[in-house]
Structures are given as C-alpha cells and as structure tokens.
Amino acid sequence: MSAFLQVVIAGLVTGSLYGLLTLGIVLIYRTTGVLNFAYGAIASLCACFMYILLTGPRLNFWIALVLTLLFSLLLGIVLERGFARPVLHAPVFTKAIATLALALVLETIAQAIWPQLAEVQHFSTPFEGQALHLGGVYLSAIDIVILVVTASLMLVLNLFLMHTRMGIAMRAMADNIPATRLMGASVGRIFMLVWALSSFLAAICGILLAGQSNLINVQFMDPILLPAFIGAVLGGLDSLPGSLIGGILVGLVSNLLAYFLAGHMLGAVDMSNPAIRDTLIFVGFVIVLLIRPQGLRGRALLRRV
Amino acid sequence: MTQKPAVDQELAPDVVAQPELTGKKTLGGRLASQRVWLGCIAGILALILLPMLSDLIFGGSSDFQLHHISLIGIFILAALAQNILTGYAAQPSLGNAAFFGVSAYVLTWLSSDLGQPYWIGILAAVVVSALLGLIVGTPALRISGAHLAVATLGLVTTVGALLNFWDTTAGRQNYDLSNLPDFLNDDRTLYYFIFAIVVCLLFLSYHLLHSRVGRAWIAIRDNETAAEAFGINLTKYKLQAFVISAAMTGLAGSLYATWATTASSSMSSADQTIAFLAMIVVGGLGSLTGSILGAIFVGFLPLLLGQLPSPMVIGSFQLQISTLITGIYGLLLLLVLIFFPSGLSSLGTQAGNWLQRKPSKGGTE
Amino acid sequence: MTEVVPARSLLEIHKLTVRFGGLVAINELDLQIAEGEIFALVGPNGAGKTTVLNCISGLIKPAAGNIQFEGRELLSLPAHKRASLGIGRTFQQLQLFSSMTVLDNLLTARHTQLQAGILSGMLPFGRSKREDAHARQQAMETLTLLGLESYAQRRAGSLPFGAQKLIGVARALVLHPRLVLLDEPAAGVPPQEVQELATRLRFWQKELGTTLLLIEHNMRLVQAVADRVCVLDYGSKLAEGDPKTVLSDPAVLEAYLGRGASKAVQQEGVSHVEG
Numbered sequence: 018m019s020a021f022l023q024v025v026i027a028g029l030v031t032g033s034l035y036g037l038l039t040l041g042i043v044l045i046y047r048t049t050g051v052l053n054f055a056y057g058a059i060a061s062l063c064a065c066f067m068y069i070l071l072t073g074p075r076l077n078f079w080i081a082l083v084l085t086l087l088f089s090l091l092l093g094i095v096l097e098r099g100f101a102r103p104v105l106h107a108p109v110f111t112k113a114i115a116t117l118a119l120a121l122v123l124e125t126i127a128q129a130i131w132p133q134l135a136e137v138q139h140f141s142t143p144f145e146g147q148a149l150h151l152g153g154v155y156l157s158a159i160d161i162v163i164l165v166v167t168a169s170l171m172l173v174l175n176l177f178l179m180h181t182r183m184g185i186a187m188r189a190m191a192d193n194i195p196a197t198r199l200m201g202a203s204v205g206r207i208f209m210l211v212w213a214l215s216s217f218l219a220a221i222c223g224i225l226l227a228g229q230s231n232l233i234n235v236q237f238m239d240p241i242l243l244p245a246f247i248g249a250v251l252g253g254l255d256s257l258p259g260s261l262i263g264g265i266l267v268g269l270v271s272n273l274l275a276y277f278l279a280g281h282m283l284g285a286v287d288m289s290n291p292a293i294r295d296t297l298i299f300v301g302f303v304i305v306l307l308i309r310p311q312g313l314r315g316r317a318l319l320r321r322v
Numbered sequence: 323m324t325q326k327p328a329v330d331q332e333l334a335p336d337v338v339a340q341p342e343l344t345g346k347k348t349l350g351g352r353l354a355s356q357r358v359w360l361g362c363i364a365g366i367l368a369l370i371l372l373p374m375l376s377d378l379i380f381g382g383s384s385d386f387q388l389h390h391i392s393l394i395g396i397f398i399l400a401a402l403a404q405n406i407l408t409g410y411a412a413q414p415s416l417g418n419a420a421f422f423g424v425s426a427y428v429l430t431w432l433s434s435d436l437g438q439p440y441w442i443g444i445l446a447a448v449v450v451s452a453l454l455g456l457i458v459g460t461p462a463l464r465i466s467g468a469h470l471a472v473a474t475l476g477l478v479t480t481v482g483a484l485l486n487f488w489d490t491t492a493g494r495q496n497y498d499l500s501n502l503p504d505f506l507n508d509d510r511t512l513y514y515f516i517f518a519i520v521v522c523l524l525f526l527s528y529h530l531l532h533s534r535v536g537r538a539w540i541a542i543r544d545n546e547t548a549a550e551a552f553g554i555n556l557t558k559y560k561l562q563a564f565v566i567s568a569a570m571t572g573l574a575g576s577l578y579a580t581w582a583t584t585a586s587s588s589m590s591s592a593d594q595t596i597a598f599l600a601m602i603v604v605g606g607l608g609s610l611t612g613s614i615l616g617a618i619f620v621g622f623l624p625l626l627l628g629q630l631p632s633p634m635v636i637g638s639f640q641l642q643i644s645t646l647i648t649g650i651y652g653l654l655l656l657l658v659l660i661f662f663p664s665g666l667s668s669l670g671t672q673a674g675n676w677l678q679r680k681p682s683k684g685g686t687e
Numbered sequence: 688m689t690e691v692v693p694a695r696s697l698l699e700i701h702k703l704t705v706r707f708g709g710l711v712a713i714n715e716l717d718l719q720i721a722e723g724e725i726f727a728l729v730g731p732n733g734a735g736k737t738t739v740l741n742c743i744s745g746l747i748k749p750a751a752g753n754i755q756f757e758g759r760e761l762l763s764l765p766a767h768k769r770a771s772l773g774i775g776r777t778f779q780q781l782q783l784f785s786s787m788t789v790l791d792n793l794l795t796a797r798h799t800q801l802q803a804g805i806l807s808g809m810l811p812f813g814r815s816k817r818e819d820a821h822a823r824q825q826a827m828e829t830l831t832l833l834g835l836e837s838y839a840q841r842r843a844g845s846l847p848f849g850a851q852k853l854i855g856v857a858r859a860l861v862l863h864p865r866l867v868l869l870d871e872p873a874a875g876v877p878p879q880e881v882q883e884l885a886t887r888l889r890f891w892q893k894e895l896g897t898t899l900l901l902i903e904h905n906m907r908l909v910q911a912v913a914d915r916v917c918v919l920d921y922g923s924k925l926a927e928g929d930p931k932t933v934l935s936d937p938a939v940l941e942a943y944l945g946r947g948a949s950k951a952v953q954q955e956g957v958s959h960v961e962g
Contacts, residue, residue: 052468054475103660110414111659113471114603117596118655125649128642135642243479246472254468285491292487299480303473307461310469526809533808533815537787537795544784551744551778552858553770553799562805608786 019153024276025269030160030229032268033167037222038245039252039264040174041215046254048190048211049101052113055120057242059096059216061235062127063089064223065134068233071141078143086220093216097209105208127235137234140227159229166221171261178257187211243295244271247302271298362525369517373510385509389581392509394621395516396577401601401613401620402527403570408599409607410531411563412543414467416595417458417474420481421451421568423590425575427485430499430585440503444576451572452565459564463557478595486587497585506580516577523570528610530566539563543608593648600655606665615666623647623654696755697722697866697898698743703752705738705922712738713749713922720866725892725899727909727930730919731943736902737779739919740868743900744776745769756866771799775859776868779902781851785844789835789854792843793826794819796858829861832894833887848875860891867891869901873908885911906934918942 070081144158178184227233252263281288376384425447432443505511541549605616698720705713741747745766754761803815918925920942
C-alpha cells in the first residue's frame with residue numbers, strides 16, 4: 018500500500034512539473050494563438066542560465082534564482098518583441114512551425130555560449146539529499162518544494178487572473194482580441210506580459226526539474242515537452258485549470274504505468290522500458306482525443322458558415 | 323488553421339497574363355506550357371550531365387559529391403509528400419517523419435534479416451507506409467488544428483522511441499542494410515536511380531495536382547465550406563492525401579536507408595519533422611517548384627557548412643558544425659516565415675510583379 | 688409572374704426547425720418552390736435566411752423537418768452528395784477558391800460530374816485529361832454566357848469584388864443545376880447595376896431553365912425578378928405571395944423598420960432596405 022502511495026505522490030510531483038509547463042503553453046496559446054513548441058527550449062535556457070550563475074561566478078543559490086527569474090522575464094519580453102509579434106497574424110500552423118524553428122535557434126545559442134552544457138552536468142540545490150519519512154512514505158525535500166511551489170503559483174496566478182485589471186484583460190483576450198481593444202486595455206502590453214509570465218513559469222519548471230534530477234544539459238527538457246503538450250491538449254487547450262489537471266493526469270498515469278509495468282516481460286519485450294510506457298500513454302491520448310476531440314473538458318466549437 | 327499560399331504561379335505563369343491574351347487556347351497559355359516543357363527538358367538534361375560536370379570539378383572526390391547530391395533527390399520526394407499533404411490538402415500534420423523511419427526499418431528488416439530481395443523490400447516499405455498513412459489519417463481527420471499538430475508530433479517521437487527500443491532489444495548498434503543490388507552500391511548509378519524516380523514522381527505529381535483530385539485538395543485548402551457545397555467528399559480527399567503522402571514518404575525513407583545503407587531511429591524524430599517542414603515552408607507551401615527549391619536548400623546547407631572547420635571557434639564561443647547546421651536551419655526557417663511567408667518559389671513572381679508595377683493582392687476573404 | 692400556386696414543386700421544405708444552442712433559428716418552416724420560378728426569401732438580418740440555404744446544401748443539420756428535392760429526401764444525404772443532384776449555390780461572403788484561376792474554380796464546381804481518381808489523374812493522357820478538356824470547354828461556355836471569358840486565367844482572389852461576385856454565380860451555374868441558391872446577389876453591387884443584375888437573373892432562368900432561390904435585401908431587385916416572395920422573421924414565415932402584395936404588407940414593413948416607423952414609410956421607402 019505504501020509503495021502504491023509512494024507512486025501516487027511521485028506521479029503528483031511529475032504531474033506538477035508537467036502542469037507548470039502546460040499552464041505556460043495554454044496561456045500563450047489562448048492569448049496569442051502560438052502553439053509554443055519552443056517552450057522546452059525556453060525552460061532549459063533559463064535553467065542553464067542558473068547553472069552557469071551557480072558554477073561560474075559561484076553565486077548563492079537564492080541570488081542565482083532571483084537573477085534567473087528576472088532573466089526569464091526579460092527573455093519572455095525579448096521573444097514577444099522579436100518573435101511573437103512579427104508572426105502574430107500568421108496562421109496557427111505557421112506559428113507552430115516557427116516555434117519549432119525557434120527551439121532549434123535557442124538550443125544552438127545555448128550550446129554556443131555554454132559548450133560545457135552539451136554534456137550532462139551536475140545541478141546542485143540546497144535541498145539535495147534531504148528527505149522526509151512519513152509513515153513509510155519517503156518524500157524528498159525537492160519533491161515537497163515542487164508540490165508547494167506549484168500549488169502556490171496556481172493560487173497566485175488564479176488571484177491575478179480573477180482579480181486584477183491586467184489579469185481580467187488577459188482572460189478576455191484569450192476569448193476575443195477586438196473586444197479587449199474596445200475595453201481600452203493595451204493588447205501589446207498584455208502580449209508582453211503573457212510571454213514574460215509564461216517564460217517565468219518555464220524557468221521555474223526547468224529549475225525544479227533540474228533540481229529534482231540534479232542533472233542538466235541543453236536538451237534536458239526535451240523528453241518532458243511532449244507529455245506536457247499531451248496534458249495541455251487533454252485539458253482542452255482552452256482553460257488554465259483544465260491544463261493543469263491535464264498535466265497532473267499525464268504525470269500520474271505515467272508513474273502508475275511505470276509501477277505496474279516494472280519487471281514485466283511480454284515475450285522478449287521488456288515492458289518496463291520507457292518507450293513502451295510512452296507509447297501506451299500516446300495511444301491512450303489518441304483514444305481520448307477520438308472520443309472527445311475537444312479534450313477532456315474543452316468546449317466544442319461552433320462552426321460558422 | 324493553415325496558410326493560404328499563393329497559387330503555384332511558377333507552373334501556371336499565365337495567371338497574370340493580360341485578359342485579352344487569354345481564352346480557350348491562348349498565346350499566353352501556349353507560351354506558358356512551352357516554358358514548363360523547356361524547363362523540364364533543361365532540368366533532365368542538367369541531371370544527366372551533372373555527374374560529368376562533377377568529374378570535371380571534383381575529379382577524384384566526384385563520386386562522394388554525387389552521393390551527397392543524391393540525398394537532395396530523396397529530400398525532394400519527402401518535401402513533395404509533405405507539400406501534398408500540408409501545402410495542397412491543408413492538413414497540418416507533423417507526422418511524416420514517422421513513415422520515413424518505419425519504411426527504412428521495413429526495408430532493412432526484410433532485406434537484411436529475412437534475406438528478401440531488395441525490390442520486395444522497397445515495395446513492402448511503400449505499402450506499409452501507405453497503410454500506416456491510412457491508419458493515422460483516419461483518426462487525424464477527426465482531430466483538428468493544434469490538436470493534430472501535437473498528436474502527429476507525438477506519433478513521430480513515439481515511433482522513434484519504439485524503433486530505438488527495437489534496436490536495443492535486438493542488441494544492435496547499427497541496423498545495416500545488406501543485400502543491395504550491385505548497381506546501388508555504386509554512387510554514380512545510385513545517383514541515376516534516385517533521380518530517375520524523382521523525375522517520374524514529379525511528373526506524376528504535376529499531373530495529379532492539376533487533375534480533379536488536385537483541384538479537390540486545393541479547394542479544401544482554399545475554402546472547405548464551398549468545397550463541401552460543391553460536392554467534394556472532404557473525408558475521402560483528405561484521407562487520400564494522407565495515404566499518397568505517406569506512401570511517397572515511405573519511398574523516400576527506404577531510399578534514404580539505401581543511400582545511407584543503414585536504418586536509424588533518428589529518422590523518426592522531431593528534428594526530421596522540422597527538416598521536412600523547413601523544406602516546404604522555405605520553398606513555398608502548395609508549390610511543386612517550392613518542394614524542389616526547399617529540398618535543394620535544406621540539402622545543400624550542410625554541404626556548404628561542411629566546408630567549415632569543426633568545431634568552429636568565434637571569439638570565446640566554439641561550436642560543433644552539426645549543431646550550427648540545425649541552428650542555421652532554425653534561423654533561416656524563422657526568417658523566411660517572418661519575411662517571405664509564401665516561400666522562395668513566390669519570390670520570382672513577386673519580383674516580376676514588382677517590375678511590372680502589379681502588386682499581387684490577396685483575395686477578399 | 689402571376690402563377691401563385693406552383694404546378695409542380697422542385698423543392699419542398701416541410702416543418703424545418705433549426706436550433707443553435709437554446710436559440711430557435713428556424714421554426715417549423717414550410718416552403719414550396721416550383722420548377723422554373725424565381726423565389727425570393729427576404730427578411731431582416733438574423734431572420735434565418737442563410738440558415739435555410741445552409742440546410743438545403745447540407746452545411747447545417749436541422750433539428751427537425753424534411754427537405755425534398757424532386758421528391759427525394761435531402762437530409763439523409765451528406766452535403767457532398769447533394770451537389771450532384773443538381774443544386775448549385777453562391778455565398779454571401781463569396782467563398783471562392785481564391786488561389787485558383789477562375790477556370791479552375793469552375794472545373795472544381797463540376798467535381799461531381801467528373802470521375803478521374805488518383806491513378807488516372809497522375810497520367811498525362813487518358814480519361815482524366817479527356818474529361819477535363821470537355822469540362823474546360825463547358826466552363827468556358829458558362830463564362831462566355833456571363834461575359835466573363837476574359838477572366839478565365841486570372842487568379843480568382845485577385846479580381847475586384849464585383850467580378851468575384853459574378854464568378855461565384857458562374858461557379859454555381861456551370862453545373863447546369865436544376866436549382867440555384869443565391870445568397871444576396873445584389874449585396875455590394877452599385878445601385879445603378881442592380882437593374883442589369885435583374886436582367887441577368889431573368890436571362891439565366893429562361894436560358895438555362897434554372898429554378899432560382901434567392902436571398903435578398905435589395906427590394907428593387909426582388910420586385911423586379913421574383914415570381915414569389917416569402918418573408919422570414921425570427922425563423923418563421925411572416926408572409927408569402929407575389930412581391931407587390933407581400934412587400935406592401937404593414938406587418939412586413941414593421942418587421943423591417945421597427946414598430947411605428949412603418950406607417951410613415953411610403954412604398955418607395957422600402958425599395959432599398961439594407962438590413
């Protein structure tokens with residue numbers, strides 16, 4: 018039983034990381050129509066930046082963290098101005114391709130300025146090696162941090178979107194840009210804020226993931242980008258709580274599958290291989306999409322003629 | 323969801339002709355088809371003469387260069403396949419790399435492991451790809467836009483992971499293709515073989531895209547509602563596009579395995595998807611010439627950058643050339659998307675329009 | 688013009704009901720359209736006129752009712768099969784295949800009358816080329832009939848609005864359809880050209896033997912061409928009959944111009960109502 022509970026908690030932790038990513042993905046998609054495949058690269062760039070601060074000038078962890086978060090905000094603004102704005106009126110598919118290209122560019126830049134990060138490096142945090150034992154369940158300090166950070170970020174983000182002028186305008190924009198223009202909110206400023214906010218979320222997710230595995234390289238976010246996107250689509254791509262739930266669901270299912278498949282062989286096939294797990298998740302995702310094309314809780318779209 | 327690219331003006335240059343010149347069989351139309359024919363003949367002649375030219379320029383390394391140029395032929399097939407699906411039938415699928423990888427493995431498995439003749443292997447690879455296209459296309463039609471992009475990209479990475487898993491399970495480092503017919507081991511005959519296929523398929527595709535089927539695809543791209551109201555079975559034609567595209571990508575994939583004499587799981591990866599998309603976006607969506615230009619562009623880039631020393635040192639930065647190549651792909655793709663959204667193939671006509679002070683206007687939509 | 692009761696119905700709409708969410712867009716509508724007549728559907732914006740056309744061409748599935756075309760039930764047919772029965776249409780927002788040439792637009796409209804599939808389409812000879820050549824000839828004839836032949840090789844999306852409008856009509860007529868659905872043919876047409884448009888509509892009806900079902904806000908056009916008129920308001924039939932009687936009906940004026948305003952308005956006042 019406690020082993021199972023352990024798996025569920027691990028699933029929630031993984032799910033929270035996915036959820037942070039899905040949140041940023043959906044935030045950008047809803048407001049600017051950009052399906053951001055460069056999101057993993059943004060997260061990894063920020064985490065790499067922090068690694069450099071920690072190892073190069075040997076800054077204190079917390080100072081490096083604050084600088085990295087500031088860097089992520091700046092990065093978001095730069096990307097909005099330099100990338101999102103020029104392609105704003107392109108069709109959604111073109112924008113999606115453009116983000117794939119952006120991901121390549123960001124990764125190349127990272128590798129060019131930090132060649133040591135082409136290889137896997139050790140990413141240390143103050144939480145390393147600390148853990149909590151609660152009635153047979155083992156909780157590492159970083160896992161607790163991940164859960165707490167995700168929950169509090171959700172709370173703050175929710176308050177921001179529900180109760181501040183900017184947040185309300187942002188939500189309005191997710192539905193309809195012209196209406197927001199009429200309300201007098203500056204669309205440009207909202208776009209900038211959305212990109213800054215979502216790269217802030219990406220940075221946090223990247224740092225937490227690097228902190229959890231204590232490993233980092235330029236491409237370390239690549240494997241979790243697809244699960245995050247699957248979570249985002251399952252959440253319907255149209256609601257922030259939905260996307261978080263979608264992300265958590267994928268994390269949970271992934272860990273449960275790993276638990277149940279461990280040690281099983283199907284003929285000569287080792288079922289515990291991550292490739293099998295990812296395939297099962299993907300197949301499940303496609304089946305869900307076929308049954309509910311609009312995602313688990315997304316709204317069906319009316320077709321206008 | 324998808325871009326509405328300019329019509330393939332390269333292949334129908336008479337669309338900007340003066341009204342009084344057009345009619346049932348006009349001077350403009352005849353000149354246009356003559357131009358297309360002349361272009362085709364010139365292209366084929368150039369392809370035949372290229373090996374001799376290569377001998378003159380490169381001497382001893384000529385075969386090596388030809389080998390690399392053959393890759394561009396394979397890319398043309400892949401770009402054509404992606405363009406039919408995305409540029410013509412407007413299906414935003416990122417999944418073609420999966421067929422590219424699977425077909426290479428099917429060919430290698432049949433040929434190397436089961437000892438079947440090469441031709442059976444190629445045929446099986448194409449058929450399997452077409453079937454996979456049908457299997458992927460059927461649900462894909464029910465999933466739209468952004469969801470489809472995510473699902474198909476997921477397909478590519480999942481298939482790549484499975485192929486890699488197969489390699490690991492079978493305990494092999496490389497999956498080498500053996501039992502090739504002799505003439506395919508020779509760089510020069512391989513070159514002729516690949517380009518003969520490319521020319522054939524370009525020819526067939528040109529006619530297909532200008533037939534009832536091609537018009538149905540373009541109609542779906544331009545206006546799905548009107549297409550349906552005029553009796554076009556959307557499901558059928560989208561599915562046909564998926565199957566044709568998958569079969570053609572399968573052919574490209576098995577030729578790639580032949581070219582590299584090995585199958586690799588990285589053929590079904592996000593990077594491969596980006597390469598295919600880069601070809602059609604840089605070349606021009608919905609344009610045959612665009613597919614060719616895009617493939618040449620993507621194929622030549624590593625050839626050119628390969629001349630640079632690796633790793634390259636700029637000040638305190640140093641870069642592996644292979645990394646630089648992907649970065650430059652990305653950057654060029656971005657620049658093209660921002661500044662020339664209709665691709666290289668439209669540049670010629672745009673320049674022509676500008677010279678004649680006839681700016682090409684988009685439709686009232 | 689005076690034939691009020693149709694001798695033989697080409698299209699029969701029976702108790703058609705369409706709902707969007709909770710909103711009833713069409714409410715138990717009955718319509719009979721006779722072979723060879725010009726029938727106008729008028730009414731304020733949002734009355735559900737285009738919805739009726741969309742039901743006929745299959746772009747919307749009604750909640751209830753049935754539509755029979757030459758005695759054949761339409762609603763059980765998928766949209767793409769209805770065109771082949773001989774129903775052509777135009778759209779309010781044109782909806783041309785804008786990247787194609789005008790000629791290809793017309794060839795595409797003849798899709799259901801051609802057979803070539805992938806294999807024959809790939810070949811430079813054979814059935815595909817033969818039937819395309821024939822279809823091209825017929826398309827040119829239609830373009831010539833409408834005086835559009837000079838546009839044949841132009842890109843549809845690059846033409847001026849008025850020309851695009853006519854090409855939309857040509858695309859509907861190239862099938863030699865039994866019934867043509869016209870969604871606001873006069874919208875965007877300069878007032879001085881409306882009379883010409885009326886002549887054209889009459890000409891198509893006579894020359895091609897086509898039945899026309901048109902939606903129109905321009906009452907001058909409706910009065911000039913329509914054999915019969917039906918006024919829709921909030922998805923229900925408000926009045927039906929010959930144009931003169933129906934368009935001077937106070938209830939109709941009220942629906943168009945709002946309560947109270949109708950009394951002050953002369954017959955000429957409604958001659959050009961734009962929603």
